[in-house]
Amino acid sequence: MTIAAAATATPDKDWWRGAVIYQIYPRSFQDSNGDGIGDLKGITARLPHVSVLGADAIWISPFFTSPMRDFGYDVSNYTDVDPMFGSLSDFDSLIAEAHRLGLKVMIDLVMSHSSDQHPWFIESRSSRFNPKSDWYVWADARPDGTPPNNWLSIFGGSAWHWDPTRMQYYMHNFLTSQPDLNLHNAEVQDALLDMTRFWLRHGVDGFRLDTINFYFHDKELRDNPALDPSRRNASTAPAVNPYNFQEHLYDKNRPENLEFLRRFRAVLEEFPAIAAVGEVGDSQRGLEIVGEYTSGNDKMQMCYAFEFLAPDPLTPARVREVQDAFSAAAPDGWACWAFSNHDVVRHVSRWGHDVADREAFARIMASILLTQRGSVCIYQGEELGLTEADIAYADLQDPYGIQFWPEFKGRDGCRTPMVWDAQALQAGFSTSEKTWLPIPVEHQLKAVGAQYGDPASVLEHYRRFLAFRRQHPVFAKGDILFLAEDGDVLRYKRQYGNETLLCLFNMSPNAASTDLPVGEWEALSGHGFDSALEGRQVELPAWGAFFARHA
Template identity: 65%
Template sequence: MTIMSHVSNTASMKADADWWRGAVIYQIYPRSFQDSNGDGVGDLKGITERLPHVASLGVDAIWISPFFTSPMKDFGYDVSDYCDVDPMFGSLADFDALVARAHQLGLRVMIDLVLSHTSDQHPWFAESRADKSNAKSDWYVWADPKPDGNPPNNWLSIFGGPAWQWDGRRQQYYLHNFLASQPDLNFHCADVQKALLDVAQFWLERGVNGFRLDTINFYVHDARLRNNPPLAPEARNSTIAPQVNPYNHQEHLYDKNQPENLAFLRKLRAVMDPYGAAAVGEVGDAQRGLEILGEYTAGDDLMQMCYAFEFLANDRPTAQEVADVLNKVDAVARDGWACWAFSNHDVQRHATRWHLGSEGLKMMITLMMCLRGSACIYQGEELGLPEADVAYEDLQDPYGIEFWPEFKGRDGCRTPMVWERSNDSGGFSQGQPWLPVSPEHLNAAVAAQEDDAGSILHHYRRAIALRQGNVALQKGDHSAPTANGSVLSFTRTHGSETLFCAFNLGDEPAQITLPEGAWKSIALELNGAVVMDGTATLEGWQPLIAVQA
């Protein structure tokens, strides 16, 4: 790839404010990407060292999960200083070097901002909890107990149990939607909003090109603290520990998804726009995820992208289910923009979750590259890594420790990246990795797949190149997706370019008839089927991409 100068490349990146539309974003979990100093934990220098691999995939941007100063109770999603790097990961100078190298390689940098809550070790919280009259007394969500001493309402924590923690100093409860050590910020306080907007500007000034916004719909709570109603058992469709977590027993009307959230997002967008930055929000809501996606990405003054959890679900989607999701997005988010993901750091890897073999994994990434929207790829996904089996004594994730053995937590998708087969840590570290490397991952290491032209790694490169080479796949409209048996199909159109896309999501061959007109098959290097006289036979797990001749 041609290496441009840092200055000129940064300037061109800033000039293209629409870069995010159709972008392919590669998620890096910094603890597990590359350890540069032998302490067993990945770091920023390690990421910088491995950026050429990421650039070789042809992606547009990286998203780096949190690296801020933190006590690491939730592995960086509990921030104690928003404007510094945890020594575990390096320094601000290391971060600046990472950004410079990424830009040199043509990669934009997005960082994971956790704005809904902080660590209980953040100085803001230390001041807020001291008494009821200090300058930050209302920076967090404090509430008096009920007359009998119970919490103020029935809200629950995602990590199990009440979402309220008693604090003896203030003689009040504070809200925590996650761990008790992660108190929620009070977005009804104007000073809180200003402080967080200043955080965003701090990182934009350091050269970041955008943000992944953790739990974007959790920012604002109902100021009246009304109780959530119960959720019918048949509606409990959460993707994480649905059967064992009582959080899934409520309809979350009041602890998140509040209309006041939109006003804050508009302020954040106003801070981002002068920098040409973009954001993708994580919508954590099992029932209304797509509707919220539509609300938060509508128009040009909110967030550019959001992703919901439809394709992070436990069951492998059928052709009809994919069509239903895409058509629902058209109905509820026509003016918005989705960002699709099959795996991330919070769910079981989709190779295991969906019981996919090599051909299934190859076709699913081809499908993702043809969907209207942007796309997130999680590190190791390009190697086809299955979920690692982490023994209880090796668990680090508080979620897994709490709900073991019915739910084993998120460590199985967070084990270190495998770069080579020469040692037990797969080239990740010269020390003892913070999580054990799965032995079955070693044979799928980057170095092993580089030597195999038919590997999943090379297929990912070819699939991403297909998107990058066809503007209709990046930014185009699509026809209403339809399902016929196991085959999903739709067209993508941008200007004079029209592509027909079909995917057999089953094991048995299927014959299809293309829309009227002359069509020529492309993407044969992706095992694409061939059009013959307006028809085609798709083998199991085979795509068809054709251009209108």
């Protein structure tokens, strides 16, 4: 074997650092059998779109067996595929096709809770003395019959639900049909780690860990203290949810989680080149937790918090604030940034609701995201500039939205089916007369087919900019150095090895100008922006950008 061949055969354990990960919500990506719901064969058929886009990996939201109370985030069998989505054989075919196209495959693991239909919970609730009686979080009522403490569910109300068989309460951070697993029990940890190995043996390249900071609870079940109103933040839960009224010291974020994450990482190390990204759901100390979970090279490779998924408007100051806060909290850690996902309002609507030129706004937001220090997640449809869909109450599927309607409309608006062909039935997503969520007309006009090949389209901008990113490893691996603020112009350098690139972004609908920093700079092309360089002055059109290499 030649040295070159040996190098090619050696997996890159660092592939995740700076990777662009494309998130697929399986219910809404592609329906292959005409039932109005996306499936694994549909994903496989559409993988060329992701490959041509230029992503490095896909992350597939849960497709495991589930009663679908929370659309797959309530798992009743961790080691099988729900028939709605296909079979294990279909998943194996998906893995094979993704790898043929050069795409890594990451899947969503939901380990903080299961469905109440999982055999583990059915056995656990059957008595106080069965072998799995301690696999979930059970507690006696207070003397007056009320729950054991004041913990709240993210989906509204108490985090405790009364079970008449055991005459005890069980804990649920989410729906009552999503009981929390008791990871203080070593047998539970072992079962979850064995499940992880199962999917690794099926060829997955990594995992996204749902609600990673919810795995452990306080054994003493101490009450959470009230949170000062000035510190309430609506990024973990909508503003109308009393969940925001507590400081969540005891129902999540527990120190015992660190040792379990080390055990989890050790399982990943049993296989070549596996990576994991953790979702840290906490608006109070999210980046601090990210720092804890990614430190030391023995836990998560990367995590993401909600700073860029929050409603707070994105401004030059906000971008710098988040990156500086991450650097302070996790100097040796690695972030994975996203502007949109399956749980939040699409960012083109969340931040650009009053922007006249939504396509220009989508292009500049993509470029800012793709030049941040860290890895990146792109949510399906983001590359089309899709806006948040307005779903009528009669069409709502999300229990979260139904609970808090109309002040909070839930997550269905970002979960509508992908649009492929504006001329086809259901925009090419399905041959069914009715899809699980309706497809907005305004989305159909932005279908892949309508944008493909149009250099001015949002889709072609994503493709072009991802190619530009690949040409310059500094974007994937380099450090970030912010320059002095200049009005609405975001300014920073990316540095890696001998290369230093300058990034300037006009985050406003008005033309702007800014000075080049000290040094000689060579303007770069190939990224899709036209900005004029006049001496030491850069003229940026509305929502424009400029890139240069230090000469």
